[in-house]
Each structure stands twice: as structure tokens, then as C-alpha cells.
Amino acid sequence: MNAICSSAKLGKWPENPSSEALGVSAAQSRELLRQATEKAAQEKADVVPPVCPLCHQPLSRLSADHGRTFESKFGPITVRRTRGYCRRCRKWRFAADAVLGLEETAGYSPRVQEMAALLASKMPVGEASAVLEHLTGVKMPRATLDREARRQGERAQRLRKKLDEQACRGLQPAVQQELVLEPYQMIIQMDAWNIRERDDWGQTGKMRQAGQEPERWHWVYTGTCFRLDQRGKTAGGRPMISQRGFVATREGIDGLREQLHAEALRRGLGQAAGALVIADGAVWIWRLADDRFAQARQRLDFYHAVQHLAAVGRAIYGEDKDKLKSWLRPLVKQLKNESSIKVIQQLEDILASLPAGAPAQAVAKEVDYLREHQDRMDYRAGGRRGEPIGSGAIESTCRQTQCRFKRPGQYWSQQGDEALLCLEIFWRNERWHLLFPHNRPIDPSKN
Ligand SMILES: [Zn+2]
Numbered sequence: 001m002n003a004i005c006s007s008a009k010l011g012k013w014p015e016n017p018s019s020e021a022l023g024v025s026a027a028q029s030r031e032l033l034r035q036a037t038e039k040a041a042q043e044k045a046d047v048v049p050p051v052c053p054l055c056h057q058p059l060s061r062l063s064a065d066h067g068r069t070f071e072s073k074f075g076p077i078t079v080r081r082t083r084g085y086c087r088r089c090r091k092w093r094f095a096a097d098a099v100l101g102l103e104e105t106a107g108y109s110p111r112v113q114e115m116a117a118l119l120a121s122k123m124p125v126g127e128a129s130a131v132l133e134h135l136t137g138v139k140m141p142r143a144t145l146d147r148e149a150r151r152q153g154e155r156a157q158r159l160r161k162k163l164d165e166q167a168c169r170g171l172q173p174a175v176q177q178e179l180v181l182e183p184y185q186m187i188i189q190m191d192a193w194n195i196r197e198r199d200d201w202g203q204t205g206k207m208r209q210a211g212q213e214p215e216r217w218h219w220v221y222t223g224t225c226f227r228l229d230q231r232g233k234t235a236g237g238r239p240m241i242s243q244r245g246f247v248a249t250r251e252g253i254d255g256l257r258e259q260l261h262a263e264a265l266r267r268g269l270g271q272a273a274g275a276l277v278i279a280d281g282a283v284w285i286w287r288l289a290d291d292r293f294a295q296a297r298q299r300l301d302f303y304h305a306v307q308h309l310a311a312v313g314r315a316i317y318g319e320d321k322d323k324l325k326s327w328l329r330p331l332v333k334q335l336k337n338e339s340s341i342k343v344i345q346q347l348e349d350i351l352a353s354l355p356a357g358a359p360a361q362a363v364a365k366e367v368d369y370l371r372e373h374q375d376r377m378d379y380r381a382g383g384r385r386g387e388p389i390g391s392g393a394i395e396s397t398c399r400q401t402q403c404r405f406k407r408p409g410q411y412w413s414q415q416g417d418e419a420l421l422c423l424e425i426f427w428r429n430e431r432w433h434l435l436f437p438h439n440r441p442i443d444p445s446k447n
Helices: 001-011 018-045 095-100 109-121 125-136 142-168 204-209 252-266 283-292 300-317 322-339 340-353 356-370 380-386 392-405 416-426
Strands: 061-074 074-086 091-093 186-198 216-227 232-233 239-240 245-249 274-280 295-299
Touching: 018 061, 018 074, 018 095, 061 109, 061 142, 074 095, 074 245, 109 125, 109 142, 109 204, 109 416, 125 142, 142 252, 186 283, 186 392, 204 274, 216 252, 216 392, 245 392, 245 416, 274 283, 283 356, 295 300, 300 322, 300 340, 300 356, 322 340, 340 356, 392 416
Parallel strands: 186 274, 274 295
Antiparallel strands: 061 074, 074 091, 186 216, 216 245, 232 239
């Protein structure tokens, strides 16, 4: 009906008669696809044996022809199914629903469920609802789409947990490892960024009266891991990584630790000749690394170390940018190409020559910091081995994820966040098909 209406609208532009012709044929072909989908779904339902999908016991008291209509990619389709009673579960069951992927849905086909989940993980739900209708003609109100995406996200969280447990027990890695001929290093990077959530739903008025803002910033913990031999350069010289794993979670440092460990195992940590954790100076990262990646070497992000050097320069030279630059340049070079010990020694000499006061205090603080991380600043050796000296890979990951989750005026709840983050990570890790196994590309019954 809608497609016919829109083709009538197109008819208002007589200078473009081909659009009208196209519109009509699009409606007709959509109807043909809808019929084909309905037929394929019915054929599939007809051959499902009357067995309980949960406990696999034969069903009794069978009765046929229970119709159920749901929204497919090409419009509403109706499938007639057989109902039976499971004596063990003490429940009426439709065995076909499980096979067709219709068990828990609010009346949408698996393909439409998948589209809702994918769109909601890529854009705000209001937009997702409009895009879905524009591209496919499927109408799913914003609230329904939100609920559907969240349900898929929660399903994704359960699957992630199961896959992570399997990875930790050494059962079937999700990523097929090719035969490893050369020893390789596993690179692990971590970082965190803030997400704005609205806590205390329903309490807004009260809180505002009490002078509190009902929004909070929370940490999203993020990690990435990849094999060093899978890092290369594009034709344009830009660094790229052909295969890497991602983790992003609102489940705190503990959540990151377990998820990243499982991801690293799936990506080949167990077969790696060694591992290297690269990050900025956050204390929690090194604790996590000591705890879960105890064998891994640790490296402070080079850019981060340079920022601390620059802080020393600012303490000495104040706002004199030229002096600061000419002082900083050789030190940065030394840090990269020679040794951190040499650089720190020079800073200590400077500190000894400074009179007591604010600049000396600032320099002392930076020297302490650099001393603490001295062993994590092996940039020369790292560079020679072709290892990254910076944590650029995780920083770009954070930026990309933030683009979706940190838009102006967006508020999130912890549950909603984790569900959508989980969907996003399944997509990025190329594990989406594990979440939607019903939707194989050439299966018309799943459209
Ligand atoms: Zn049963």
C-alpha cells in the first residue's frame, strides 16, 4: 500500500516519468519478494519435526494451522505453524518458531531484528527508525526499535560471556589461526573514555531542586590487541593492522580485564612468542597488565612521555615557546633514539640547579613520574624491533567508538550502553554472524 502511495506522489513530477514507472515496478517486485519469502518461510516451518526446542522431547496433542504474522524485510508475512504440548516443560510449544528465529521477537523476522540491532548500534534510534523505513520500507517505531536493539544487545552479552569462557578454557578459538611459521609478538593496548549517562531516572526534578545535575560521566574501558606481524603500511604509508580484536565495556576494569584476556587468547596470545602492553600512564592499566598479562612487557606511550618532558620545559621556560622548543627537540630525539636513563639524568641535573619554588616542584613531579616509568620507555629497542612505540591504535579505536556514543544531548543508561557497546564490538570483531546465524546471505526464508 505504502509503496503505491509513494509512486502516486512521484506522479506529481511529470518531467520525470521514469520514476513513476520505477516506483510501480519496485512495489511489484517487493510484493513478489514478499510472497517468495512467505512461501520459503512456510516451507521451512512445514518440515520442522514436532519436538520441543528447549528439551528436545517429542510434543503431543498436536494441532496445525496456527497463523502468525510478522514483519519481514519485504512486508508482513504469515506463517502457519503446528502447536504441540511438551510434557516435560509443561508448556505449549511452536517448534517452527525456534527454527525460523521468531521465538522472542515482537513480531519481526530475524533479518529485521538484525537490521534494528545493527542500525541502533551505528546511529541514534530516531535516525535508525527513519533509515530502516527509507531503505527497506519496514516501519518500526523508535521505541520498538530501541527495545529490539537492546534485546539483541543483551543476547550479545550472553553470547560474549559464553565465547569468552570457551576462549579461556582453550576451546575452539573464534578466529581461525593460520599455521604460524614465524614467531610473533602480541600487542595489547588499553585506554578509557567517558560516557554521559543519566542516572537516577525519575528523580530529575527532585535532584535539580537539591542543586544536583542528574547526569554522570562514566568510564568506558577499551582495549585492542593484534599480532605484530599483522601490522603493515598502506600504499600511502599509513600504518594499518589487517586483523585486530576490540573490547569496549562499561563493566569496569574487571570487565575489561576478562574480556580483553579472552580476546587476546582468541587472537593468538597463547601461541605468541611474547606480548607487549602499550598505554598512557594510567595506574589501573599497569595493575591490570601485571595481573592478567604478567608475562607481557610494558611500554609507556611515547607521545605521553613527551608530554611529561614538555611539562618540565614549561616549568623552566614558562610561556617562551621558542626556548621551550629548542630545549625539547634534542631531548625528544634522545628519548626515542638513545635511552630514557640519559634523558632523566639531564632532568635531574636541571632539578638540582633550580632554586626551591614552584618550578622546582613541578620539575620534581615530572622527574618522579619519568623515573617510575623508566623501564617502560625502551623506545630505541622497540623501534628496532619494528614494534609500535605509541598507543595510537587504541586511541583511534576510542575516537571511533565515541563518535557513536558521545553525541550532543545523548544520555545513556548503563544497561543500554553495555548492550549497544556489545553489539558494536561483535560487528568490529567480525563475529556478527555468530549473533545472527539465521541470517545467511542466500536464505530467502530469513528475509
Ligand atoms: Zn520441553
